[in-house]
Amino acid sequence: xxxxxxxxxxxxxxxxxxxxxxxxxxxxxxxxxxxxxxxxxxxxxxxxxxxxxxxxxxxxxxxxxxxxxxxxxxxxxxxxxxxxxxxxxxxxxxxxxxxxxxxxxxxxxxxxxxxxxxxxxxxxxxxxxxxxxxxxxxxxxxxxxxxxxxxxxxxxxxxxxxxxxxxxxxxxxxxxxxxxxxxxxxxxxxxxxxxxxxxxxxxxxxxxxxxxxxxxxxxxxxxxxxxxxxxxxxxxxxxxxxxxxxxxxxxxxxxxxxxxxxxx
Numbered sequence: 322x323x324x325x326x327x328x329x330x331x332x333x334x335x336x337x338x339x340x341x342x343x344x345x346x347x348x349x350x351x352x353x354x355x356x357x358x359x360x361x362x363x364x365x366x367x368x369x370x371x372x373x374x375x376x377x378x379x380x381x382x383x384x385x386x387x388x389x390x391x392x393x394x395x396x397x398x399x400x401x402x403x404x405x406x407x408x409x410x411x412x413x414x415x416x417x418x419x420x421x422x423x424x425x426x427x428x429x430x431x432x433x434x435x436x437x438x439x440x441x442x443x444x445x446x447x448x449x450x451x452x453x454x455x456x457x458x459x460x461x462x463x464x465x466x467x468x469x470x471x472x473x474x475x476x477x478x479x480x481x482x483x484x485x486x487x488x489x490x491x492x493x494x495x496x497x498x499x500x501x502x503x504x505x506x507x508x509x510x511x512x513x514x515x516x517x518x519x520x521x522x523x524x525x526x527x528x529x530x531x532x533x534x535x536x537x538x539x540x541x542x543x544x545x546x547x548x549x550x551x552x553x554x555x556x557x558x559x560x561x562x563x564x565x566x567x568x569x570x571x572x573x574x575x576x577x578x579x580x581x582x583x584x585x
């Protein structure tokens with residue numbers, strides 16, 4: 322059997338298990354947004370492949386809670402760059418197809434590491450944004466909520482950073498998880514709740530599955546005998562343990578799967 326025919330057979334099998342499942346867990350990482358023009362390499366949201374930033378520190382340090390408390394201007398410099406990269410990006414066919422599958426399988430859940438908001442824009446329901454949302458902002462002093470549009474009117478023009486709250490003059494920050502910070506309580510509770518749901522299919526798309534809370538649902542599904550799927554052009558931590566493996570980009574893979582699934 323040729324590689325092409327094997328891939329087609331795998332795609333058809335994935336469409337069949339989606340059709341049979343009632344409670345699907347989609348786990349998505351930066352790779353699903355690559356077809357929307359967002360890069361997948363280092364840093365929150367994916368922007369940095371150089372070892373150090375202009376300040377001579379790693380991007381992880383620049384985007385850390387430690388740096389934010391000491392030099393918020395540096396952290397905000399790179400938060401703004403991430404927002405600028407995400408701003409104006411549109412959801413792609415992979416995001417859209419997940420939302421379409423949810424319409425047929427309303428008990429399905431999407432757990433994303435992404436902060437770009439593209440799942441929301443595509444109409445995803447039952448969404449767990451484990452690392453937050455880049456365009457939801459709040460004041461660190463009075464806790465007032467803002468949207469990015471309230472604070473940053475034009476991403477083509479860099480504003481004065483860090484932005485200050487118009488109500489109390491406190492510092493504003495995005496509602497995202499910086500390096501060294503704990504995950505939000507709501508996201509942790511939602512992920513813990515997955516253990517009590519009858520998940521009968523797990524599909525990982527565009528994620529290296531390196532975080533324990535991303536890896537765990539896949540391992541749990543394997544022990545339960547539930548099918549698992551990985552869609553990623555690169556090999557990852559879970560490539561050898563999943564039931565079905567597609568070495569394709571997210572949008573291409575989901576489009577091919579949808580063609581078979583829609584015929585069911």
